[in-house]
Amino acid sequence: MHFTEPEHQQLIIDAGALPHLVDLLKRHKTAQNSRAVNGVIRRAADAITNLAHENSSIKTRVRLIFTLHLYFVCEGLRAVFLHLLNCFVDAKVQRAAAGALRTLAFKNDKNKNQIVECNALPTLILKLRSEDTAIHYEAVGVSGNLVHSSPNIKKDVLLAGALQPVIGLLTQREAALLLGQFAATDSDCKIHIVQRGAVPPLIEMLQSLDAQLREMSAFALGRLLLDSKNGSLQQNAAFALYGLADNEDNVTDLVKVGGVQKLQDGEFIVQPTRDCVAKTLLRLEEKIHGRVLGHLLYLMRVGEKVIQRRGVLVLAHLCSPDDQKMIFIDNGGLELLLELLESTNLKHQRDGSVALCKLANKASSLSPVDAAHPSPTPGLSGCVNNSTLSDVTFLVEGKRFYAHRICLLASSDAFQVMFDGGYRERDAKDIEIPNIPWNVFELMMRYIYTGSVDVNMDVAQDLLRAADQYLLEGLKRLCEYAIAQDISVENVSLMFELSEAFNALSLRNACIVFTLEKFDKLSVMPWYSQLIQRILPETRAYFVRALTRPIQADL
Known part of the structure; x- marks a missing residue:
């Protein structure tokens, strides 16, 4: 019977089939172990398995029907399935009973608890040792569903003796998955698993042609070894994984189960382990190409x-x-x-x-802030604020600053517009500069005449503003470079605002990289989420520009 679709399940339940299926299972009380009766019981168990597949409400109804219908003998779930597991020698009946328990235990905590309370664990452990592959396959599945997200039941299953038989079944991917779940416990279980010989079969499974088998074995190794706080265990694990990384067929599986991330993020106790992990990551890096x-x-x-x-x-x-x-x-x-x-x-x-x-x-093409390479103009430094041959005068804070139109016109389009356009400055001898301090204006003019200037933090922001106003891109980059050296956790948000105000792309990039680098410190700031939302579009634009431009563009 294959009625696992939700709509089919509900139609069958609504038609009243479930109680009759339970009645068929009750035949185990009086019937002889004939082939015909065994077949009926097995098919009834299979039907309940399919009906309850991924349907929590039907699983609950199964439990309630068992509990109410058989209450007079205090049997509940155990009344049927555990008796079938214990008393029937027919392997197909045992497999069907274990399969039904597996389905009922899946994502249903009340069913899990009742199975444990009914003392089912000793029987399940025996079935893990069954010589019949189908039976121990289902028994592993029951155990896995019992321990999943249930730390107390996991402890009970381990105490019942599941560890050794599961290790013995490590040709199955479900056994590897269950072993990984065992290894997630906070007890000394990891050490016991290694001591009982689990690592060699897990490593052998990583060479399998079955992709799911490789994935589950990598999952178990990751849980077992990389999560350990035992120095010796970490070291053995590191050397084992170093060997595994030499086979490119293992790389994808290690990535899928999060093993590579554990290598990157792990806290390793001894230096040899750290050295080995570094070599493993380097080996993995060499494998990431082609297939x-x-x-x-x-x-x-x-x-x-x-x-x-x-x-x-x-x-x-x-x-x-x-x-x-x-x-x-x-x-x-x-x-x-x-x-x-x-x-x-x-x-x-x-x-x-x-x-x-x-x-x-x-990326060699990525550079948060590139300082402008100065292009000194020999012989013109003495012309800065020199009245000799001066043909234009600026009034800054009430004082005259002498300049030469030919130098200004060559430096910026802003001065070309000022002197060649229809502005009043075109014919004026004295041009007033109302919004720039004298020391800042002098530094700006020195850059125009020489192509070089020392920018200190006292004037960097004012000089950036002046450079932006007069379209002096080289000076802007020098200012951005100086300001970027002063970015801190406390002021990065203000620095980003500054970069936006003056279209300072290099400073903006520096703020983005700083925010990424200092996540641990910035994430505790109350304004961090707002900062991230503001820089996100610029972060996208930064990486798109950087990853699509040729490296030669920076030469």
Whole structure:
């Protein structure tokens, strides 16, 4: 019977089939173990399994029918399925009973608790040791559904003796998954798992042609080894993973289960482990090209969201600069990173910030602030504020500043408009400058005459304003470079506002990179979320510009 579609399940339930199926299961009380009776019981158990598949309300009804219908003998769930597991020698009946328990325990805490309270665990452990593959396959499934998101039941299952038989079943992906769930416990379970010989079969499973088997074994290894706080265990794990990373077929599986991220984020106790992890990451970096890169890009497009995120984070850290445009612009990797940055989940925000910062630092074409390279003009430094041959005078704070039109016209389009356009300054001998202090104006003119000037923080912002007003791009970049050296956690928001006010692109880029680098310190600030929302469009534009322009453009 294959009626797992929700609409089919409900039609059958509404027609009143469930109590009759329970009655068929009750035949185990009086019937002999004939082939015909066994077949009826097995099919009834299979029918209940299919009816309750991913349907929590039907699972609950199954439990209630057992509990109410058989209350007079105090049997509940145990009355049927556990008796079938214990007393019937027919392997198909045992498999069907275990399959039904597996379905009833899936995402239903009340059913889980009743199965444990009915003392089902000893029977399940025995079935884990069954010689029949189908039976121990279902028994592993029951155990996995029992322990999932249930720390207390996980402890009970371990105490009942599940660990060793599960290790013995490590040719099954479900066994590897269950072992990974066991390894997530806060007890010393990880050490016991390693001591009982789980690592070699898990490593052997990573060489399997079955992709799901490789994925589950990588999941178990990650939980078992990389989450450990035991120095010796970490070290053994690190050397094992270093060997695994030499096979490019393992790379994608390590990425999918989050193993690479654990290597990047892990807190490793001893230096040899840290050294080995660094070598493993380098080895993985060397593998991310060709077929491996193609598979990771495929997962970024079609994988579940968590897999997409793991893939793009690994690529941000480990991809070649030559592949960055293809990964992050052409295949949407940048948008995945920006989604993390604007997430409400603090871990996602941090991962996105670190990855974007790494991406910026790895790309040789990315430079937060480029100081303008000065182009000194020999012999003109003595002409600054020199009345000799001066043909224009500026009035700054009531004092005259002597200049030469030919130098000004050559320096900026703003002066060309001033002197060649229809403005009153065209024929004026004295031009008043009302909004720039004398010392700032003098520095601006010195830059015009010499192509070089020392910018200190006392005047940097005022000089930036003047440079923007008179369209002196080289001077603006010098000011932006000086101001960027003073960016701090406390003032980065104001610095970003300054960059917007004067269209200071290099300073804006510096604010973006600083925000990414200092996530841990900035994220505790009450205004951090507002800052992120403001810089997000500029962050996107920054990376698009940087990843699409040729590297030669900076030469």
